[in-house]
Each structure stands twice: as C-alpha cells, then as structure tokens.
Amino acid sequence: MCCADGCLAAAPGFAFDEMVRRSGGPSETAVVREVPRRAQGAMQTYTVATKEDNSDWKPIRIKVFTEDLKNVIPGSGRYCEKRGDRCPDYLGHNRTCVTEHVLSEEKKKLYEKTIIPEAVKLHAERLLVKPMAEGVVMGEGPGGL
Numbered sequence: 001m002c003c004a005d006g007c008l009a010a011a012p013g014f015a016f017d018e019m020v021r022r023s024g025g026p027s028e029t030a031v032v033r034e035v036p037r038r039a040q041g042a043m044q045t046y047t048v049a050t051k052e053d054n055s056d057w058k059p060i061r062i063k064v065f066t067e068d069l070k071n072v073i074p075g076s077g078r079y080c081e082k083r084g085d086r087c088p089d090y091l092g093h094n095r096t097c098v099t100e101h102v103l104s105e106e107k108k109k110l111y112e113k114t115i116i117p118e119a120v121k122l123h124a125e126r127l128l129v130k131p132m133a134e135g136v137v138m139g140e141g142p143g144g145l
Helices: 015-022 105-126
Strands: 029-033 046-050 086-088 094-096
Touching: none
Parallel strands: none
Antiparallel strands: 029 046, 086 094
16 A cells, blocks of 8 residues: 555565654544445445544534333233234334244343443444534434334
C-alpha cells in the first residue's frame, strides 16, 4: 500500500507507529465499519467521523423496554407462545407460528441479558447527535407501540 509518507507494505512492522510519531500524533479522524447484515454481500459501509474543537455533538441516549417480552396476559397474541398460535408480524399481518418462532424462556433471557444490551452498546458507541432543546415525540407504531 502506498501513501504520502511512503510504502507501508515493504516497511518493518513498526512503520505505522513511526509514521504516527512523525506526523505529530494520532489522527483526529475515526473510521468505523458498519455491522454486517445477513445476506449483505461483499459490499461494506464505513462511516468517517472527525473531531471538531467546537463540536456540539454528544453521545446518543438510548432507552429500551422489555415489558412486551413478559406477555402479562397469556394468549394475548403478542408473540408465539406455542406452535400454531396466530401472531402479528412487524407489518401487522397475522402469521401462524412454527416451532422455531416460539419465544421460550431461554430466548427471552437471551434477548434481555445479551442481545438488547449489546445492541444498545454497539449503537451508543457509534452514534453522536446534536441534542435538541425540546423533547422528541414518537407516534404509535404497529401493535400500539
């Protein structure tokens, strides 16, 4: 790989450290690769962020709730409790549940303890926002959420 400071491919392993030292320190630019999605193919997306001295960008605050995983009323149809149940999908269409769609206690714990916290952490580390003076009002989504 060739760049303005020379050819790094032929340089010894410490060449990058030396280049950073000669340039006055690490770059104020961060490059973050997008998390790959299922069936995305070979294309990958990267986001470049630069630090500005007068920046008013702040880390995003993310709130999640898992009350809908508790399904307080058995048979309410919020999610698949057993094979053959009818439940709405994210588009509002009723679908017949198959065995692999059943939300077991093990799956609930996995969502609550691992998947959701890790997703929040991943997004919070990568998203910066310019805070608004007034709050943001969200409308109701499918299923009354």
